[in-house]
Amino acid sequence: MGNSGQIGTYIRPSTERQDDQHQRDSINSYIEEEGLPRDHVEQYVDIESGSSDEREQFNELLDAIKNDDVDHVVVWEISRISRRGATLQEFFDACEEHDVTIHITDGAVEKVKPDGQGRFVADIIGMVYQQERRQLIRRVKAGVKRAKDQGKWIGNVPAGFRRDDDGYLQPIIEPEDGEDSYFEIENAIQRLEGGDSFRSVAKSLSISRQGLTNIYQDDERRQWYLNARAEDDRVDDALDEIDIGEQR
Known part of the structure; x- marks a missing residue:
């Protein structure tokens, strides 16, 4: 050189x-x-x-x-x-x-x-x-499609849920550090429905205030926590795995 x-x-x-x-x-x-x-x-x-x-x-x-x-x-x-x-x-x-x-x-x-x-x-x-x-x-796209076809969750996991070892969505019953249980998110949404501020509700959660706001402003997602039902079969199946009535 x-x-x-x-x-x-x-x-x-x-x-x-x-x-x-x-x-x-x-x-x-x-x-x-x-x-x-x-x-x-x-x-x-x-x-x-x-x-x-x-x-x-x-x-x-x-x-x-x-x-x-x-x-x-x-x-x-x-x-x-x-x-x-x-x-x-x-x-x-x-x-x-x-x-x-x-x-x-x-x-x-x-x-x-x-x-x-x-x-x-x-x-x-x-x-x-x-x-x-x-x-x-091509392989990544095929893998994503295959996982979705099998009912597995792809992408960011919603608040109050985790992905199990097989890739399926599950409600969090016993949260670990940095997690919010499904029922904590449910309670937070109910408090917002009752008129509490986003700032005060988010203080008790790991999720950010913006994250909580995004859930509450999404009509479909808000029903995951208020009614324990979802149009997304993957979420609906996850909620069916626990007895919501007894847990409440």
């Missing part, structure tokens, strides 16, 4: 929960092995998904490339740049047009040069990543 030229490093974890330290270590080791001065390095870091083009740091790096402010880009692997084929091609084209070499520290291709060397393999890798993403989306 040589010892001159501005270097842009790009880092993006796969998810917000993942640590990017392994990417940083790999990139730093590469730069050290190449003998590059640290004052020539500009870091760009995003946490947004690689399927999104609304990544602030990625777009800043792309602008730097197009403005001829970057001579080399160092990334951990190609999928960190993007999992969208069109975006990846735009990035490759910009680097090629502005004489920027892409260095991949962990991948089947090590460099994509402005003269086209490594571009063919990088294009294939990009297509593989895109196909893997499509397959993942």
Whole structure:
């Protein structure tokens, strides 16, 4: 690579929960092995998904490339740049047009040069990543549909309920720390019906005042607690599992 030229490093974890330290270590080791001065390095870091083009740091790096402010880009692997084929091609084209070499520290291709060397393999890798993403989306959608068809609860669990080990909704009878029982929410809704303020009612609950307001203002959901009945069969089945009359 040589010892001159501005270097842009790009880092993006796969998810917000993942640590990017392994990417940083790999990139730093590469730069050290190449003998590059640290004052020539500009870091760009995003946490947004690689399927999104609304990544602030990625777009800043792309602008730097197009403005001829970057001579080399160092990334951990190609999928960190993007999992969208069109975006990846735009990035490759910009680097090629502005004489920027892409260095991949962990991948089947090590460099994509402005003269086209490594571009063919990088294009294939990009297509593989895109196909893997499509397959993942299909699997997730199929899994969600299958779970819903089985009556399992998908998404955020409503107040006063929990999801059991099999994925089915259950009313909370004996709450743990940070939980409100079904009957506490029921009592809260009844107090609101009686004219108590949201602020005073929410004080005794783990749920926020806004969360309580959202329940009360939702006509259908409010009936879950006032009448122990729901149009959603998953909720209705959960309420049928306990003898509401005896618990009250």
